[in-house]
Amino acid sequence: MKETLQVLNQMVADGVIDGYVIGGAIAATYYLEPIDTDDLDVFFHVAVPAGGLITLSPLYEYLRKLGYEPQDETIEIAGWPVQFLPVFNPLLEEAYDQAVTITFHDVPTRIMQVEHLVVIMVQTGRPKDYARILRFLEADAVNGAVLEPILAKHGLSEPWQEFLRKFDIHLGKE
């Protein structure tokens, strides 16, 4: 993982991507117990060219020159299949902007805040997202006072209430 992050940081330094933030299971692992996953989800920002069309070709080309080949929807970088996911909506934009900087074996990297991870899972709404939200709640890892304004801002308060009703969850007010 260390080498993978070093390559990602080098991509930023070389201007291939404007920046990146880790999301998905690896970000969840930062806050919870280790979660098995096959890949590293990397949300990235690219500068939109004048034509407005974003192309991932330079990213793939850069990595191919380093010997990292695409495999299905991922590119394996130093032992970790990395899934590059563009920041494509206002919620991801906010999660990207408010990500926290951490270090992994002295390599700096950025990771989504726990409340944004939860709201993204509410938005995505797959069974595995709900299962993971339950783990966040069980671990008492989420601050409701931070979570609720984000849900409201992105129009996800109702799906959140529906999730709580469905699983018969009663959150205490702080």
Place this chain on the structure above:
Amino acid sequence: MVPTRLPPEVAELLARHAEYRRRRARLGFEEKIAIIERRRELKGWRKNAAPTRMISSAVLPNTDEPQPSKRATAPMSAN
């Protein structure tokens, strides 16, 4: 929906598992990633190899040479 009352031994098992998960959550990030990487290796994932299960060429019949049987059949899966 009528709440389900769990047998005490099951409730205790679940509580112990939750405590185990809470302890694991308190590990450092590096340690957690090392655990994930170890599990992946145990599942057969190797660095610079595809994360999906593959059939090694060593277990496939050499179809370049004449086969004693009418037709060489490759295993259907690597399980």
